[in-house]
Amino acid sequence: MKPIQVGLLGIGTVGSGTFEVLRRNQEEIRRRAGRGIEIAMVADLDTERARRVVGDGVKVVGDAREVIANPEIDIVIELIGGYGIAKALVLEAIAAGKHVVTANKALLAVHGTEIFAAAHQRGVMVAFEAAVAGGIPIIKALREGLTANRIEWIAGIINGTTNFILSEMRDKGLDFGTVLKEAQRLGYAEADPTFDIEGVDAAHKLTLMSAIAFGVPVQFDKAYVEGITQLAAQDIKYAEQLGYRIKLLGVTRRTDKGIELRVHPTLVPAKRLLANVEGAMNAVVVHGDAVGTTLYYGKGAGSEPTASAVIADLVDITRLHSADVQHRVPYLAFHPQSMSDLPVLPMSEVTSSYYLRLRVADQAGVLAKVTGLLATAGISIDAVLQREAEDVGGEGSTDTDLIILTHDAREGAVDSVIAELQALPTVLAPVVRLRKEELR
Amino acid sequence: MKPIQVGLLGIGTVGSGTFEVLRRNQEEIRRRAGRGIEIAMVADLDTERARRVVGDGVKVVGDAREVIANPEIDIVIELIGGYGIAKALVLEAIAAGKHVVTANKALLAVHGTEIFAAAHQRGVMVAFEAAVAGGIPIIKALREGLTANRIEWIAGIINGTTNFILSEMRDKGLDFGTVLKEAQRLGYAEADPTFDIEGVDAAHKLTLMSAIAFGVPVQFDKAYVEGITQLAAQDIKYAEQLGYRIKLLGVTRRTDKGIELRVHPTLVPAKRLLANVEGAMNAVVVHGDAVGTTLYYGKGAGSEPTASAVIADLVDITRLHSADVQHRVPYLAFHPQSMSDLPVLPMSEVTSSYYLRLRVADQAGVLAKVTGLLATAGISIDAVLQREAEDVGGEGSTDTDLIILTHDAREGAVDSVIAELQALPTVLAPVVRLRKEELR
Numbered sequence: 073m074k075p076i077q078v079g080l081l082g083i084g085t086v087g088s089g090t091f092e093v094l095r096r097n098q099e100e101i102r103r104r105a106g107r108g109i110e111i112a113m114v115a116d117l118d119t120e121r122a123r124r125v126v127g128d129g130v131k132v133v134g135d136a137r138e139v140i141a142n143p144e145i146d147i148v149i150e151l152i153g154g155y156g157i158a159k160a161l162v163l164e165a166i167a168a169g170k171h172v173v174t175a176n177k178a179l180l181a182v183h184g185t186e187i188f189a190a191a192h193q194r195g196v197m198v199a200f201e202a203a204v205a206g207g208i209p210i211i212k213a214l215r216e217g218l219t220a221n222r223i224e225w226i227a228g229i230i231n232g233t234t235n236f237i238l239s240e241m242r243d244k245g246l247d248f249g250t251v252l253k254e255a256q257r258l259g260y261a262e263a264d265p266t267f268d269i270e271g272v273d274a275a276h277k278l279t280l281m282s283a284i285a286f287g288v289p290v291q292f293d294k295a296y297v298e299g300i301t302q303l304a305a306q307d308i309k310y311a312e313q314l315g316y317r318i319k320l321l322g323v324t325r326r327t328d329k330g331i332e333l334r335v336h337p338t339l340v341p342a343k344r345l346l347a348n349v350e351g352a353m354n355a356v357v358v359h360g361d362a363v364g365t366t367l368y369y370g371k372g373a374g375s376e377p378t379a380s381a382v383i384a385d386l387v388d389i390t391r392l393h394s395a396d397v398q399h400r401v402p403y404l405a406f407h408p409q410s411m412s413d414l415p416v417l418p419m420s421e422v423t424s425s426y427y428l429r430l431r432v433a434d435q436a437g438v439l440a441k442v443t444g445l446l447a448t449a450g451i452s453i454d455a456v457l458q459r460e461a462e463d464v465g466g467e468g469s470t471d472t473d474l475i476i477l478t479h480d481a482r483e484g485a486v487d488s489v490i491a492e493l494q495a496l497p498t499v500l501a502p503v504v505r506l507r508k509e510e511l512r
Numbered sequence: 513m514k515p516i517q518v519g520l521l522g523i524g525t526v527g528s529g530t531f532e533v534l535r536r537n538q539e540e541i542r543r544r545a546g547r548g549i550e551i552a553m554v555a556d557l558d559t560e561r562a563r564r565v566v567g568d569g570v571k572v573v574g575d576a577r578e579v580i581a582n583p584e585i586d587i588v589i590e591l592i593g594g595y596g597i598a599k600a601l602v603l604e605a606i607a608a609g610k611h612v613v614t615a616n617k618a619l620l621a622v623h624g625t626e627i628f629a630a631a632h633q634r635g636v637m638v639a640f641e642a643a644v645a646g647g648i649p650i651i652k653a654l655r656e657g658l659t660a661n662r663i664e665w666i667a668g669i670i671n672g673t674t675n676f677i678l679s680e681m682r683d684k685g686l687d688f689g690t691v692l693k694e695a696q697r698l699g700y701a702e703a704d705p706t707f708d709i710e711g712v713d714a715a716h717k718l719t720l721m722s723a724i725a726f727g728v729p730v731q732f733d734k735a736y737v738e739g740i741t742q743l744a745a746q747d748i749k750y751a752e753q754l755g756y757r758i759k760l761l762g763v764t765r766r767t768d769k770g771i772e773l774r775v776h777p778t779l780v781p782a783k784r785l786l787a788n789v790e791g792a793m794n795a796v797v798v799h800g801d802a803v804g805t806t807l808y809y810g811k812g813a814g815s816e817p818t819a820s821a822v823i824a825d826l827v828d829i830t831r832l833h834s835a836d837v838q839h840r841v842p843y844l845a846f847h848p849q850s851m852s853d854l855p856v857l858p859m860s861e862v863t864s865s866y867y868l869r870l871r872v873a874d875q876a877g878v879l880a881k882v883t884g885l886l887a888t889a890g891i892s893i894d895a896v897l898q899r900e901a902e903d904v905g906g907e908g909s910t911d912t913d914l915i916i917l918t919h920d921a922r923e924g925a926v927d928s929v930i931a932e933l934q935a936l937p938t939v940l941a942p943v944v945r946l947r948k949e950e951l952r
Contacts, residue, residue: 093802097662103727104659188843198843201657207803209657215845216656217641217649219544220823222537227951286854287543287846294856307869307944310915314897316867316948323949330855332862339867339917339948345785345809346951355807357951362533363647363810363820365951367795369785370806380803383660392840400832403628403638405655406727414726415770416734422772427756427779429747455754475750477779504747508756508779509763511667511786511797511805 075108076390079139079170081161082151083116086175086202088125089375090149090382101383103410104402105390109383115139140165147389149382150174159183166190166198171393173385175202175378181276184283184290197392199385204277205230205354207377208370209384214284214358221360223285225325227338230277232352232372233268234300234320236260238308238337239350242317247305260352270299271320271335278322281356282333286326291333298336311339317347345369420484425454425508427477430493431501434470438498442474449489451481471500477508515548516830519579519610521601522591523556526615526642528565529815530589530822541823543850544842545830549823555579580605587829589822590614599623606630606638611833613825615642615818621716624723624730637832639825644717645670645794647817648810649824654724654798661800663725665765667778670717672792672812673708674740674760676700678748678777679790682757687745700792710739711760711775718762721796722773726766731773738776751779757787785809860924865894865948867917870933871941874910878938882914889929891921911940917948 080087091111094101102108115136116122122132136152139145140161148165150172152158158179163186165172172191174180180187180200191198201211205228214223229235233255240251252269255261267273275295283290300320311318316339325332340347345367349355354372359365371377391400402408432438439458446453457475478486490503520527531551534541542548555576556562562572576592579585580601588605590612592598598619603626605612612631614620620627620640631638641651645668654663669675673695680691692709695701707713715735723730740760751758756779765772780787785807789795794812799805811817831840842848872878879898886893897915918926930943 089802093660097660097801100662100727101659184844188848191843192848207658207800208806209653212652212657213649215841216828217652217824218647218820219541219827219845220533220537220820222540227949284845287540287844287850287852288854288856289851290844291856296859296862304944306913307867307946310869310897310899310913311867311946313899314867314895314915314917318946321949326854327857327863329861330857333856334859334862336947339946341950344951345788348785348788360647360820361537362529362816362823364817366648366808366810368806368808371804376802377804380658380660380800383802384657387659388656401655403631404624404727404730405659405724408628408632410727411729412727414728414766416728416731416773417767417770419736419774421769422736422774423767427747427751427754429750457750457754459750459753473746473750475754477754504744506743506747506751506758506779507776509667509761510781511784 073107073394075110076146076393077110077112077144078147078149078386079113079115079142079145080111080149080151081115081136081139083114083122083125084151085375086378086382087151089379091126093376093379093383101387103406105387106407107390107394109386109390113139113142113145136161137164140168140170145170146393147171147173147386150176153178155179155182162187163190166194166196169194169196171197171389173199173382175200175382177203177276177280181279181290181292197389199388200280201385202378202381204280205356206370206372206374207380208354208356208368208372209381210281210356210368211284213368214281218358218360218363221362223326224359224361225323226281226285226356226358227321227323227346228278228281228356229319229346229349229354230322230356230372231268231274231320232354233261233265235349236352238300238318238320241305242308242312245305248301248303269301271297274320274322275335278324278333278335282324282331285324286331288331294333296334296336300337303337315342316340317342319347420487422483423480424483425478425480425510426486427475427506427508428490429504430474430499431471432474433498433500434472435498439474441496441498442493445489445492449485451485451489452479453477454479513547513834515550516586516833517550517552517584518587518589518826519553519582519585520551520589520591521555521576521579523554523562523565524591525815526818526822527591529819531566533816533819533823541827543846545827546847547830547834549826549830553579553582553585576601577604580608580610585610586833587611587613587826590616593618595619595622602627603630606634606636609634609636611637611829613639613822615640615822617643617713617716617720621719621730621732637829639828640720641825642818642821644720645796646810646812646814647820648794648796648808648812649821650721650796650808651724653808654721658798658800658803661802663766664799664801665763666721666725666796666798667761667763667786668718668721668796669759669786669789669794670762670796670812671708671714671760672794673701673705675789676792678740678758678760681745682748682752685745688741688743709741711737714760714762715775718764718773718775722764722771725764726771728771734773736774736776740777743777755782756780757782759787860927862923863920864923865918865920865950866926867915867946867948868930869944870914870939871911872914873938873940874912875938879914881936881938882933885929885932886918889925891925891929892919894919
């Protein structure tokens with residue numbers, strides 16, 4: 073089957089990432105979608121930059137309307153942003169019968185009702201996973217994963233710039249203005265950071281989540297929006313002393329009287345996972361009456377994380393568009409005729425790092441002997457801890473516990489060296505071996 | 513449209529939860545699915561218990577094959593468990609052209625290839641969100657939310673019993689046997705806990721996630737499985753001293769040579785969110801090449817959390833089964849004709865708890881005056897902190913910072929009392945008010 077044809081409007085950071093990820097993972101994506109997905113046409117005012125990104129195989133135009141008018145195009149991705157031309161183009165694409173994928177939270181939070189009504193009438197899909205929390209599939213979780221639930225509330229860190237600033241203010245005890253300048257220097261904050269630091273960006277995203285959670289129209293104009301510009305360093309410190317962290321949260325809650333929809337700096341108990349989301353990361357907590365509390369965490373912005381969400385929407389639409397109903401989503405994500413035959417490795421071929429505990433005689437040269445054997449086996453050491461073991465040995469016992477953390481090694485090699493260690497007369501008990509994963 | 517007709521095989525803990533949540537949230541679920549979902553028939557060996565759960569409106573039978581043979585039934589939910597009769601019934605349901613929803617990880621991890629092939633050939637769906645990590649929509653995230661990515665690795669805490677035991681061992685310094693008995697007494701571990709504590713249950717779930725992530729067949733027989741029964745309390749303590757926590761992780765990773773598929777106790781850096789998942793909670797970390805690291809957290813077991821996943825699958829199937837392709841999943845989760853008109857509340861009607869910082873003269877009676885005004889307004893106090901402010905006032909300054917945390921109150925009431933506080937002559941600067949959310 074011919075790949076589904078995609079037209080891309082605006083090829084900046086996210087657009088470039090979308091093009092790159094689609095190209096890099098095209099084979100894997102085709103195996104999942106059941107059909108290739110191809111960006112066939114790109115519109116950008118800067119056609120030279122666009123040409124540099126996409127190379128020669130893709131048609132590049134300066135006028136987005138050429139993409140919309142092209143009858144070959146099945147899906148239009150809108151990555152222009154803002155309420156102006158983007159709105160007109162999305163409505164025109166819908167009118168032309170194109171499915172639309174957009175990352176434009178501002179547009180949907182303000183004009184979503186009009187846009188969804190137009191799409192419903194025309195029978196096309198409008199997908200916007202990338203509009204909220206970057207690569208975290210939170211829209212899908214709310215719209216499809218938690219459909220059993222009466223959602224009670226959502227609380228999210230949904231703006232990476234402000235979370236980075238708050239993390240830095242807390243870590244370094246600095247005030248807002250100083251950290252903002254640093255964030256701008258590092259590229260975490262834009263030259264004009266108003267939308268981020270005043271909470272507007274978070275409120276756009278919260279508005280979309282609230283609509284999906286509670287089945288109400290998008291109504292950004294009714295959101296309460298308070299940013300972090302007035303936050304004093306001393307309040308972060310006092311909050312800490314009381315067991316809290318201050319985060320810019322978007323909170324939306326169902327009450328008997330109506331829906332709360334609000335963005336503001338918020339004290340969160342330090343022991344909650346959400347309070348420990350640091351730097352530019354995002355996380356959303358959703359509380360449903362059946363499922364209880366669930367949390368979704370990941371990168372909320374950036375080229376490829378956002379592209380991940382854009383492409384997930386493309387795959388969703390391609391699956392719907394191209395397969396018969398029962399076979400839309402493959403049971404195991406990949407279509408049955410596209411399964412891989414990658415083997416499962418035996419444990420001896422697995423790579424991990426290791427924790428080793430040796431009960432050794434407390435005498436000169438033991439550590440040198442042990443580390444020498446590891447070195448000979450090519451296993452490098454990350455950390456060593458030597459401790460008097462408790463509850464073992466009486467007065468005057470000369471045994472100690474020697475704990476070694478290794479760097480990554482092949483398990484077969486580690487097991488061989490453990491056999492050698494075990495044979496040493498100074499190793500007095502079976503060696504304990506646990507695996508360690510840094511999960512970076 | 514007539515509600516979609518569901519037959520339920522096995523009405524134990526999860527089955528009862530499924531029935532109860534479907535009943536309680538039927539209106540909301542209908543608005544999302546575009547059609548009612550009705551459990552019309554239940555099979556259980558214990559027909560009396562089944563009758564007590566479902567009441568008189570539902571047909572109860574002792575023979576599951578009566579459900580499968582009923583031409584009115586569109587979807588069969590299998591909640592019997594195990595490899596035996598459950599396998600035969602699932603295959604028979606598929607042969608009869610029913611869509612199948614199951615929470616049976618053991619069955620799919622071992623016989624999934626055969627079952628999915630049968631379903632593919634018959635053109636029916638087999639959905640199993642409830643088989644992995646209870647109510648967390650991790651199957652959906654992997655199968656649909658992260659389709660852009662080359663998944664590099666998954667690491668998950670996917671067995672609540674063992675995570676509870678490990679949390680208790682660490683918190684209380686107790687050994688495995690003692691904590692297991694406590695877990696059994698509290699209902700966190702079964703009378704025969706073998707499948708949990710030996711890692712088998714986690715390996716079933718990991719096998720399913722691995723297949724979905726990498727597009728390989730399910731192959732539980734090749735998984736490495738090591739439980740927590742041999743874990744010594746002293747290794748938990750040493751790990752802690754080195755900056756790690758020990759968790760029973762399921763890890764599956766793509767390497768050049770093949771796929772790692774392994775369950776074992778694992779040291780995880782204490783600062784990772786995953787290391788801070790405590791008690792019976794589950795969490796799964798997924799690393800994709802585009803999205804980076806994402807994490808999914810929630811209750812991994814229990815009646816209603818698991819029912820949440822079962823019903824999400826029912827809604828997915830109902831949406832596919834009942835709507836034209838373009839309108840399958842509503843843009844905003846609820847069908848446009850089913851939107852709610854719940855109002856968005858003004859901030860004065862919002863309920864929150866509050867952090868108040870007052871700059872006060874350090875003289876007798878100030879605290880009494882302040883707390884008196886709060887009490888009169890019906891706002892109760894959670895905590896008070898009085899501190900010499902730094903960087904303010906010179907030698908001999910008699911001003912202090914008074915910080916008050918309140919319990920939940922209406923924001924309008926809080927703002928009124930702040931106005932009164934502000935008017936006190938002993939309050940020397942604008943009162944700082946921040947909101948606080950416990951996120952329980």
